[in-house]
Amino acid sequence: MTKAPNAEFEADCIRRILAGEHQLFHELIRPCERAIYFLLISILHNEADAEDAAQETAIKVFRNLQLFRGDSQFKTWVLSIARNEGLGRLRKTDRLREDSLDALTGEDSGDFTPAVLTSWREIPADALEKKELAGLLREAIEGLPDIYRNAVLLRDIEEMDVNETATALGITEGSVKVRLHRARALLQRKLAHKLKAFAPKRGLFGRGK
């Protein structure tokens, strides 16, 4: 398995924390904060719950640090703890409908054909300066079924690899790929026509006022 570029820093940190330098834990957990929060909000659908669960996750990571074996990346291990925390809370409030139902609902339901376009002009990242565009993207991702949203969140937003995503979500690499494919197809279908409005206006094809 490829090691994260900061694997050495992490291993050193962990050793020292376990030896008593507890304050170092702040630095160890910091790079994982974003992923923890977004995975939890994807599971819990509520900012306050996700934040509280993220804090609980960090505490559990600290208390169980001696259990980390280094056979996955640290972040992956942390995210599987976050996921368990999130699913545990859903179970408590009887809102569990995600992973445990996978087997029943099957993954074949839904229409994943793309929005058909005949031309596409790239939307530059600069366009994200417009709050409206970021809002559209967020809304589309939030509207995805949970199992697809989690896959796209870890793969495309947190940029984890297939193997790490599979480990964090407790599913096979094949499932990660299928879910990611469907998530992207659903996003393309939902967004393509709306995003066209953000394409740069220029030249012959421009539609300037």
Add this chain to the structure above:
Amino acid sequence: MRIDCEHVWDHISAYIDGDVDAALRADINKHLETCEICSAVLDSTRNVVVLIADGRVFELPTGFSDRLHKRLEPVLQPNGK
């Protein structure tokens, strides 16, 4: 091999990730040369993937990190529980 649009759509995500074998990649490339619909579908999908990866799309709530580390503080004390 000549492949149709639906076949291309089935593999778009893997194609974007460089996760298709050489033969299939060649078939898809050939199809893309003459199919403006699949080209636009591919470009738009790839663009969506790039855009959502931008940190500005999903931002942490203000103060999230401060509150997290504050909550950790007592836990990290030598006798913390």
